[in-house]
Amino acid sequence: MKIKYTVAASVVIQNENGTSLRSNCSCGYWIDHWLQFSDISSPSCSVKDCNELGLHGAHVTRPAHKDENMRDLSYIVPMCASHNSQKGSSFKSKLGVTFVWANIKKTCSNNYVIS
Ligand SMILES: [Zn+2]
Numbered sequence: 326m327k328i329k330y331t332v333a334a335s336v337v338i339q340n341e342n343g344t345s346l347r348s349n350c351s352c353g354y355w356i357d358h359w360l361q362f363s364d365i366s367s368p369s370c371s372v373k374d375c376n377e378l379g380l381h382g383a384h385v386t387r388p389a390h391k392d393e394n395m396r397d398l399s400y401i402v403p404m405c406a407s408h409n410s411q412k413g414s415s416f417k418s419k420l421g422v423t424f425v426w427a428n429i430k431k432t433c434s435n436n437y438v439i440s
């Protein structure tokens with residue numbers, strides 16, 4: 326699976342239940358995990374038509390992904406506090422959102438280096 330990928334189109338993202346703001350990797354918060362791997366320094370909320378900054382790292386899945394193996398995988402995207410608090414909700418993403426894999430064993434703990 327990819328550490329990160331960017332989607333040009335608007336896609337369905339589902340905000341997962343039971344996730345925390347703090348990560349259990351060395352990044353600190355999940356938004357820091359996203360910042361480390363995305364190479365983007367000023368994220369905006371990933372939800373379509375939302376103009377807020379994306380200061381929270383939200384866990385999302387992609388229930389409508391064309392590849393079934395990708396549907397249940399947790400990825401991090403930036404969201405505003407309001408959208409991130411709507412656990413279990415589905416949203417349409419903005420164009421060009423970057424998804425960073427939430428699997429810390431395959432990202433941070435692996436000392437993966439973005440070249
Ligand atoms: Zn991390």
Ligand SMILES: [Zn+2]
Nearest residue numbers: 370375405408
């Ligand atoms: Zn928002």
